[in-house]
Amino acid sequence: MYRWFEERIDPFAPFNEDETPPGTVGRFAWYYLKPVRFWLGALFIVALIVGILESSLYILIGWLVDLLARSTPERLWEDHGTALLLVGVLILVVRPVLHIAHEIATNQILVPQSTNMIRWRTHVYTLGHALSYFQADFAGRLANRITQAGGAIREIAVTILDTLLYVAIFAFTALGLFSTISPWLALPMGLWILGYVLLLRFFVPRARKLSLRTADTRSVLVGRIVDSYTNILTVKLFARAREERSAVREALAAHTRAFLDSFRLITSTTGLLTVMNSMLLVSTGGLSIYLWTRGLMTSGETATGLALVMRILAMSGWVMQTVRGVFENVGVVQESMQTIASPHEIVDAPAAPRLAVARGExxxxxxxxxxxxxxxxxxxxxxxxxxxxxxxxxxxxxxxxxxxxxxxxxxxxxxxxxxxxxxxxxxxxxxxxxxxxxxxxxxxxxxxxxxxxxxxxxxxxxxxxxxxxxxxxxxxxxxxxxxxxxxxxxxxxxxxxxxxxxxxxxxxxxxxxxxxxxxxxxxxxxxxxxxxxxxxxxxxxxxxxxxxxxxxxxxxxxxxxxxxxxxxxxxxxxxxxxxxxxxxxxxxxxxxxxxxxxxxxxxxxxxxxxxxxxx
Missing domain, CATH: 3.40.50.300 (P-loop containing nucleotide triphosphate hydrolases)
Structure with missing residues (x-):
């Protein structure tokens, strides 16, 4: 049943093998994602609908709480049976179908095929480089950059279209709900969104810089290791195992330092986010209780608001890690781009004919x-x-x-x-x-x-x-x-x-x-x-x-x-x-x-x- 979906993208479809990829991250990523733009659009639409549905479930919780509060057991099904059945169909039928469609769009159509399509195209383009290109770099590092670029570009696209969109829907659903009840209730959520954006603005540039450094040191490390293994006979003949260990240790130490610097940023950012989350929960809970005691907010709305806030708080740390992952991948793409996006030194003349050897002079x-x-x-x-x-x-x-x-x-x-x-x-x-x-x-x-x-x-x-x-x-x-x-x-x-x-x-x-x-x-x-x-x-x-x-x-x-x-x-x-x-x-x-x-x-x-x- 999956084969039809898995054949929607051909990783080996023909393309211009001599065209130099763009030299900026966004244009470089889009250059390789453009062939699958239709399916990226399909994933965006499915993710949007799924996000709206999931956030709506919290509103349905509030609706159900209020429904039970104002109904009697004897009249509940008689007065609201149709609505309850429709909600059941939404949860039992529509929600699973949408989630399955989302998984198929991600796992059967986009992820494996687009990843390997990018790897294939970067590999074919790299093969077209002149001999001097390969002589100037580690074979292991080149292979590492080709292999990583496909996964990194795909992960950036899927994460932005899927995960970050999903979280944004929840946040703005909560903001919209609170705004309809009271501007005061919407204030903490609005301030939290603003603070979250500012935190991202602080975090993202630093994460991108550190991610590039981490990716580069990792690539050097892989190159050192592969170089030792490729020339193992020379290493043993000259009894240079200690020096090779020293070279790899030095590369590993540099990678560890870059890793630690990256995680220092993560720890600091996560700490600030925890403080912001606690302030949002206390302020939203306090205002909800105050508005409920004044009769300005129903029990169901209170339950919905607090449930949405709890869900957003649970996702906020995950989103920060996701954003970090995105910019780790941006670092990988930047590093790969430095290698892949260089123009071919030796190219065929336009419409170059085949050489015809009749004599051999x-x-x-x-x-x-x-x-x-x-x-x-x-x-x-x-x-x-x-x-x-x-x-x-x-x-x-x-x-x-x-x-x-x-x-x-x-x-x-x-x-x-x-x-x-x-x-x-x-x-x-x-x-x-x-x-x-x-x-x-x-x-x-x-x-x-x-x-x-x-x-x-x-x-x-x-x-x-x-x-x-x-x-x-x-x-x-x-x-x-x-x-x-x-x-x-x-x-x-x-x-x-x-x-x-x-x-x-x-x-x-x-x-x-x-x-x-x-x-x-x-x-x-x-x-x-x-x-x-x-x-x-x-x-x-x-x-x-x-x-x-x-x-x-x-x-x-x-x-x-x-x-x-x-x-x-x-x-x-x-x-x-x-x-x-x-x-x-x-x-x-x-x-x-x-x-x-x-x-x-x-x-x-x-x-x-x-x-x-x-x-």
């Missing part, structure tokens, strides 16, 4: 890039790689080799110049189509915490099992894969590899990554130290597979072991982001320049970082 034209620094990383770099040509990039660490491949993949935008693939400017085509046309194996291979099958098929999700296995065999990974078993008993290609692939050795991870590239079969291949984690025997075996893989493809290879790239068509020697030599291995040796010196000096075919002035 790659051309760098006067490219400059500095990572925002003054000193040059890539400076006026020009290079043409013919379709199907195999090119090796040679240079010491920091020379700019990996930066060049990152620019080709458009992980950063150029400062000047352009990069063309088959004559198409990569800045003018869609990023997804560009990266789909390039397969890359990096030196620092990390795998997704999923099955071996999922990791190999990541570049081609529609690949068949036999194609996945064939790729693994070509990468010499099949034999160790079939022997794998994870902690849940999943074996072979179904075994999960752990976060970043930590359950596999470096060489095993590299072979899975190579299998992934073999399966992807893209027209342009980038190998950045692709065999660096392999032993010599496995590397020699995989070189045969890579040689077959490179057939008909444009290849850019980076390796410190020069022997692994010496057989390529052309070698490009780079120093400080500039080409200083180029040619085949034999040509460069005959020239006797930098490459020849590197070849002579390296031990076992390895290029040290101190071989050039660039470092």
């Amino acid at each position: 790659v051309r760098f034209e006067n490219v400059s890039f500095h990572y925002g620094r003054e000193d040059g990383i890539i400076e006026d770099f020009s290079l043409t790689i013919q379709a199907g040509e195999k090119v090796g990039l040679v240079g010491a660490s920091g020379a700019g080799k990996t930066t060049i491949t990152s620019l080709l993949l458009r992980l950063h935008d150029l400062e000047s110049g352009r990069i063309l693939i088959d004559g198409q400017d990569i800045a003018q085509v869609s990023q997804d189509s560009l990266r789909a046309a390039i397969a890359m194996v990096t030196q620092d291979t990390s795998l997704l915490h999923r099955s071996i099958r999922d990791n190999i098929a990541y570049g081609r999700p529609d690949a068949r099992d036999r194609e996945i296995e064939q790729a693994a065999r070509l990468a010499h990974a099949h034999d160790f894969i079939v022997d794998l078993e994870d902690h849940r008993g999943r074996r072979g290609y179904e075994a999960h590899v752990g976060e970043r692939g930590v359950k596999l050795s470096g060489g095993q991870r590299q072979r899975v990554a190579i299998a992934r590239v073999i399966l992807k079969d893209a027209p342009i291949l980038v190998l950045d130290e692709a065999t660096s984690a392999l032993d010599s025997e496995v590397e020699a075996a995989i070189q045969e597979s890579l040689s077959a893989l490179m057939e008909g493809k444009t290849v850019i290879a980076i390796a410190h072991r020069l022997s692994t790239i010496a057989a390529l068509d052309r070698l490009i020697v780079i120093d400080q982001g500039r080409i200083v030599e180029e040619g085949s291995h034999s040509e460069l040796l005959e020239r006797g320049g930098l490459y020849a010196r590197l070849w002579r000096r390296q031990s076992g075919g390895f290029l040290g970082a101190d071989e050039t002035a660039s470092g």
